[in-house]
Amino acid sequence: MPLLWYLRDIMGLTGTKFGCGIGQCGACTVHVDGVAVRACQTPLNSLDDGVHITTIEGLVHDLKAAWKHHNVPQCGYCQAGQIMQAAALIDGGATTMDAIEDGMFGNICRCGTYERIKKAMMDVAQKRSAMHETENISKTTSISNGEKMATIMDADTSVDRDGGTS
Numbered sequence: 124m125p126l127l128w129y130l131r132d133i134m135g136l137t138g139t140k141f142g143c144g145i146g147q148c149g150a151c152t153v154h155v156d157g158v159a160v161r162a163c164q165t166p167l168n169s170l171d172d173g174v175h176i177t178t179i180e181g182l183v184h185d186l187k188a189a190w191k192h193h194n195v196p197q198c199g200y201c202q203a204g205q206i207m208q209a210a211a212l213i214d215g216g217a218t219t220m221d222a223i224e225d226g227m228f229g230n231i232c233r234c235g236t237y238e239r240i241k242k243a244m245m246d247v248a249q250k251r252s253a254m255h256e257t258e259n260i261s262k263t264t265s266i267s268n269g270e271k272m273a274t275i276m277d278a279d280t281s282v283d284r285d286g287g288t289s
């Protein structure tokens with residue numbers, strides 16, 4: 124049984140869609156341990172015990188707000204798969220338009236929402252890059268403060284030694 128049938132028919136998680144059924148459209152994309160896979164092409168018995176499956180219902184990601192902000196969906200049918208693929212790409216470190224276009228290439232949208240998808244993804248990618256830069260700057264600052272503290276402590280130590288108080 125394909126994972127897609129299990130999710131939709133047994134678990135009742137119908138957010139994941141059936142499109143082509145042959146791995147060509149991306150409508151059925153879910154995450155298996157954080158990796159985007161086509162659920163229509165993933166036999167249930169090929170999955171190891173204890174793997175984590177995430178569907179659109181359980182996805183917590185800032186892309187969802189970006190999708191809303193850019194009014195991405197039209198009919199909506201492909202969108203769960205688009206967001207799941209996009210989330211795996213962004214979490215995997217995609218930050219450039221080239222990386223986004225390459226990574227989203229296999230997700231088909233018959234309504235042609237591609238430009239809005241890319242805008243939403245770039246928004247999130249740029250915010251993440253800015254956050255990483257800020258984190259790096261703050262790490263550098265604390266390292267440099269640490270170095271100053273070490274220098275001051277060394278100076279204190281040598282004053283003590285020169286003073287001959289011990």
Ligand code: FES
Binds near residue numbers: 151
């Ligand atoms: S339904 Fe799975 S890729 Fe189209």
Ligand code: FES
Binds near residue numbers: 197199201233235236
């Ligand atoms: S929004 Fe209609 S198929 Fe993508």
